Amino acid sequence: MDIFGVWFFVLAFAYCNFSCSNLCEAQDHFNVMDYGATSDGHTDDSKAFLKAWAAACSSSAQYPKVIVPPAKTLLVNPIIFSGPCHAQNINFVILGTIMAPKSPSSWDLRDPSRWLVFKDVNGLNVFGFGTIDGRGRAWWDQSCKYHPQLGKCTKLAPTAMKFLSCNGSTVNNLKLINSAQTHISLKGCNKFHINNVVIQSPGNSPNTDGIHIHSSHNVVITNGKIGCGDDCISIGDYISNIRIANIECGPGHGIRATCPIFNFILVLEKTGVQISNVVYKEIYGTSSTNIAINLNCSRYVPCVGISMESIELTSAKIGKKVTANCSNAHGQETDVVPGSCLLH
Template sequence: MVFLRYYMNYVSGGFISGNPNEVDDNGDGSSGLGDAVFVVLLFLLACSSSPYLAWAFDEATYFNVTDYGAIGDGHTENSQAFLKAWDAACKARVKSPTVYVPPKSRFLVNPVRFDGPCIGSEIYFLILGTVVAPDAPSAWKGKNASQWLAVTNTKGLSVAGFGVIDGQGKAWWDQSCKYHPQLKNCTTLAPTAWKFVGCNDSSIRNIRFINSAQTHILVQGCNGFLIQNVTIESPGNSPNTDGIHIQSTHRLNITNSKITNGDDCISIGDEISDLTISNIQCTLGHGISVGSLGRSGNLVQVENITVTNCIFNDTTNGARIKTWQAGRGYLKHVAFERLTFNNVKNPIIIDQNYCDVRGACPELETGVQISNVSYRYAVGTSATLIAINLNCSKSVPCHGISIESVELTSAITGKQVTANCSNACGKEHDIVPGPCLLHETHQDTMI
């Protein structure tokens, strides 16, 4: 039962041979397992009594995209074949309908949206091959340029497998207004690799995302969502390539994943509650960001966020909160715990006066109320001389800030780091580089 144990570890949160999302050297999206071994795995899993794995092989009904006309040669366009397979699975009155993307194939897919609701209470996407986006922005002419793949209004969706989602984003990066403002037809909007909108009680497991034109995974308007064991890779200089962006979502867990990219490792938007981020490795990019929030002057409602056991390598921020002065509402009950920073700029930062426009933003008396934010058990090295930088609002100061057992030193030999706090009130204990918070003078932290 060795193969069974390995595969069970893989799909339930572990990795085969310690290598997450293992792919072969040919880049064809296969797992590196031989065909014979894979057949053995199928047989063993069919004999398994595990209810969690039952969908995978025992009672599932497969809707193979090749049966609907898909050709995995990397050149033939397959969006209609994928859509037909989805529609058939979505309408099927069977247990565990599964859209199946076979291994050792590269499926070119133009922008496509998979809509629900489906007839059953669950539907699966088993991806063992590679799905690739068009490499030219012209493929989006007349279409929604903000997305490549999307699933909407679907309950009980599970996306899993050994597969690769390749956004082929370089052509978009080369015409980005962020890095190429001199271009006459530069673009500010580019496709997210995969959007999940209104997908309740759903999950993504063990998929590798590479080179998205913009954000790799977007979760919006969902209640109950799991992202586990994903790998996300794009160059450190690729513009706006957030690893995972979350918006208007509740009960979300992101865990056991590695993200290397050119923007936020994970970005947390508005209307978020009950979010846990754990065991994430962020490399390059901008770290884990709550925000930016309140840009349009809207009422912000974000609460109950835990970020724990995360490692940051060479990122431009670590644990970051950023809000605009124009915003209103609240951000509360946020815990950053057991973090490791390796050569990170701004390891711990709050910017309540965030401004990302040309020219200075006007001074306002409004702001998002930030309260009950804690930082505990954080260690590592800072690439900036200010390792803790809490820049809170004069009009709406930060309250209930707690810093405990934090030790940050300089990544630059012979230098010492400092802490800087403005309008930040709370308590602190056992901190290197030293204290900086204002003493809490009134009890208004439980808003």
């Protein structure tokens, strides 16, 4: 083969490799715009999301990614992203805004507790500096909590993002606003990390918990800013090994705050479910009620293994003092203000 033939072969081989590399890389990304999304903020883009998800979930790529591009606002009706997926890890990258339907009628004949649901997806990573807008105002205006006189007031409203049986998964760097009810909910999850999320809804919005955890284990929640109308973080039954750190809450009812909240450390357990091995550590803030620490546990199945360390809670009202109240709660305390109350 002459020198020209050699160079032709080398260049052709390099071109093929380059083209294949670009093609393979492109197949890792599944942009909802490529599957028919309009992003006009009025047209339902749910089908485009489901098509992009189906392609990513069945992809043989090592790290498939569903992409919601920046500078786009996409209207999405109630939807379920189901697994299991082919890849061990799948990414859902939100760079734009996902917006809920404005009217509760969009949930007619549908489960009113759900909007965006991820179900049976392991190794899921949801991230991207985008926004999830629940547009909950219409739901709040018909809430039974504030409008019991309405003939058809609403007790149950959609959770913005539900994760059902999603293990080894993460949520990072998202902003969630104005959910109709709870913003993020975990159920049946194991090894789940929520980090650096911002949650915002009005302080008087009904039942708008920031994060709710139920029947889940090994959950870590860190570096969040939560302002909502109910609990910043609520913890239900069948929970173990939960770590919460560096959470700012306000307005809201719990964990850590940059403004006054109610009952800074609160456990009200009269249902017969035992609470055990809970650590409260390095909590500083103010309480707008006289009782800053309130552990009110069951007489029949008391709280045990409670540890309090480096806690300083003061009154939000100048000149007022706060107290600690413990009922049927056993454990150890170190450097706790307003004082100890645990049974040793």
